[in-house]
Amino acid sequence: MPNCKKCHARLSRLDKDICPFCGAIKPLEGQDDSTEDITKAFDPLEIEDNKIKPKSKTITIILMMTLGIFGVHAFYLKRWKLGLIILGITIALIAGLGSILFFSGALHNVFAFLIPYFVLEAAMIVGGIIALKRNDIKDGDGEFIR
The missing domain is CATH 2.20.28 (Rubrerythrin, domain 2)
Structure with a gap:
């Protein structure tokens, strides 16, 4: 009016x-006082396909179970901060626990660093199995993964 x-x-x-x-x-x-038509007809084929495409749950789980200790699954989901935090924790735990095991005399070989690696990898495999059951995982854009 x-x-x-x-x-x-x-x-x-x-x-x-x-x-x-x-x-x-x-x-x-x-x-x-004239009315204007604010609706505009458009050709659906001309629309640019710049929509956000949802990430794959299968790829996310595979990345989590294989390279999850390096935060690759978080980087795939565009969750950069989480990926960097996971990577930092991995480096700190492998270097820290590996050094403690190596220099304390418990293990004087490469197993001092491989034991923390395999413990973290086992934790990521368990996390991947849990993530298989979840349907509320979102990517960095706020979209649910499919």
Whole structure:
């Protein structure tokens, strides 16, 4: 509905001569009373396909179970911070626990660093199995993975 040019009250199209609220003469002067079609026909083939495509749950689970300790599944889901946190924790635990095992005299070989690696890998495999049952996993764009 149009408004009066003086008091800005809402008027009907019938109040073209005088405003019933403030008494202004020709309150709709300068305002176009024609209607415009705001709907626009478009060809669906011309629309750019820039929609966000959901990530695959299968690929996410495979990445989590194989390369999950490096945060690859989080990077795949565009969750950069989580991927960097997982990568940092992995480096800290493998380097820290591996160094403790190596220099404490418990293991003086490569197994000192492989034991923490396999423990983390087992944790990611368990996490992948749990993620198989979940249907509420979202990617970095807020879309549910399919």
